[in-house]
Amino acid sequence: MKRAHLDEIFAFMSVVDAGSFVAGGRALGLTRSAAGKALARLESRLGVRLLNRTTRHLSLTDDGRVFHEHCLEVLAALDKAEASVGQRTGTPRGVLRLTLPAAFGRLHVLPLLRDYLRTWPQVQAEVSFTDRVADIIEEGYDLAVRINASSNSDTRLVSRIVAQHRVIVCAAPSYLEARGEPDTLEELAVHDCLIFSSQTRRQHWLLRQKGGSSVEVEGRSRLRLDSGEAIRDAAVAGLGIAYLPGFLIDEDLASGRLKALLPSCETEYVPIMAIYPSKRHLPAKVRRFIDLMVEQWSAKST
Incomplete structure (x- = not known):
C-alpha cells in the first residue's frame, strides 16, 4: 500500500477518535482543511461515504463503521508488534x-x-x-x-x-488587623474568602475540628479567581482569607507575609x-x- 493511502487512513481514524476534524488533524500535525482533504481522497478512492458531516456533528456511515472496525484490527496488530519491541527495550521516545x-x-x-x-x-x-x-x-x-x-x-x-499535599487556611496580617482573626469554622461566614473558581469547577474548603468529622466550608466570597498564584498574591495583599497548598505559601508563612489560621482545625491532604x-x-x-x-x-x- 502506498504511504499516501496510509496517511489518509490515519487521518480518518484520528478524526473518528477525536470526534472532529480540528482535533483529529491536530493529533497528526494537520490543519482542519488538510484532514478534511485526506478524508475526501480516501472516500473517493474507496467509492463510498465514510462519515456523515454536519456543522456540529460527525457520525460514521454503515460503510464507515465496517471500515473503521477493520482498521481497528489492523492498528491493534501494529500496537502489539510495537509493544513486543518497546516492552523489551522500555526506551521512551x-x-x-x-x-x-x-x-x-x-x-x-x-x-x-x-x-x-x-x-x-x-x-x-x-x-x-x-x-x-x-x-x-x-x-x-x-x-x-x-x-x-x-x-x-x-x-x-x-x-x-502520585502524591498528596497539605492545604492551609491563611491570611495576611493587614487583613487580620482590619477584620479580626476567626477562631472557629462558623466565624468564616463573616469573612471575605478568596475562592478558586473557573468555568468548570469551584473550590470547596474541607476542614474538620481535631478529632471530629470533615466539614465542607463555604465562606462569603467577594473575589473569585482562576489561578492559585493569583489567590496567593491577593491574600498577601490583604484582600481576604485563602485556602492554599503548602508548596505555594511556605515561604510566605516563614517570612510572616501570611499567617496560618484556625489552629484548632485540621485541613485535608489533597491528592x-x-x-x-x-x-x-x-x-x-x-x-x-x-x-x-x-x-x-x-x-x-x-
Missing part, C-alpha cells in the same frame, strides 16, 4: 505532551522534567502550564497532572495518585493525580514519567 497546574507545575514538575529529558534524550516535551482543566483527549495531551481532581467518570481516561488516556499499551514515554513522579513524591507530601 517521541513527543511527551503535558498539561500541568501553573504553580505546582513550575515548582515541582519542571525539575522532574529536566531530569527526565536528561535521562531519555530521544524524548521531546511540550508543556502547558495552566489552572484551566484541559480536555486531554480533545486537545491531544499524553498526560495531565491535576490537584484534587473530582472522581473521573470519563471511561476514556485513567487516573493514578495529586496523573490522568492519561486509557490505552492497552501505555507508551513508555508516559509510563516512565508517571513512575518518576511516584518515585520522587510517594515518600513525602508536598
Whole structure:
C-alpha cells in the first residue's frame, strides 16, 4: 500500500477518535482543511461515504463503521508488534505532551522534567502550564497532572495518585488587623474568602475540628479567581482569607507575609493525580514519567 493511502487512513481514524476534524488533524500535525482533504481522497478512492458531516456533528456511515472496525484490527496488530519491541527495550521516545497546574507545575514538575529529558534524550516535551482543566483527549495531551481532581467518570481516561499535599487556611496580617482573626469554622461566614473558581469547577474548603468529622466550608466570597498564584498574591495583599497548598505559601508563612489560621482545625491532604488516556499499551514515554513522579513524591507530601 502506498504511504499516501496510509496517511489518509490515519487521518480518518484520528478524526473518528477525536470526534472532529480540528482535533483529529491536530493529533497528526494537520490543519482542519488538510484532514478534511485526506478524508475526501480516501472516500473517493474507496467509492463510498465514510462519515456523515454536519456543522456540529460527525457520525460514521454503515460503510464507515465496517471500515473503521477493520482498521481497528489492523492498528491493534501494529500496537502489539510495537509493544513486543518497546516492552523489551522500555526506551521512551517521541513527543511527551503535558498539561500541568501553573504553580505546582513550575515548582515541582519542571525539575522532574529536566531530569527526565536528561535521562531519555530521544524524548521531546511540550508543556502547558495552566489552572484551566484541559480536555486531554480533545486537545491531544499524553498526560495531565491535576490537584484534587473530582472522581473521573470519563471511561476514556485513567487516573493514578502520585502524591498528596497539605492545604492551609491563611491570611495576611493587614487583613487580620482590619477584620479580626476567626477562631472557629462558623466565624468564616463573616469573612471575605478568596475562592478558586473557573468555568468548570469551584473550590470547596474541607476542614474538620481535631478529632471530629470533615466539614465542607463555604465562606462569603467577594473575589473569585482562576489561578492559585493569583489567590496567593491577593491574600498577601490583604484582600481576604485563602485556602492554599503548602508548596505555594511556605515561604510566605516563614517570612510572616501570611499567617496560618484556625489552629484548632485540621485541613485535608489533597491528592495529586496523573490522568492519561486509557490505552492497552501505555507508551513508555508516559509510563516512565508517571513512575518518576511516584518515585520522587510517594515518600513525602508536598
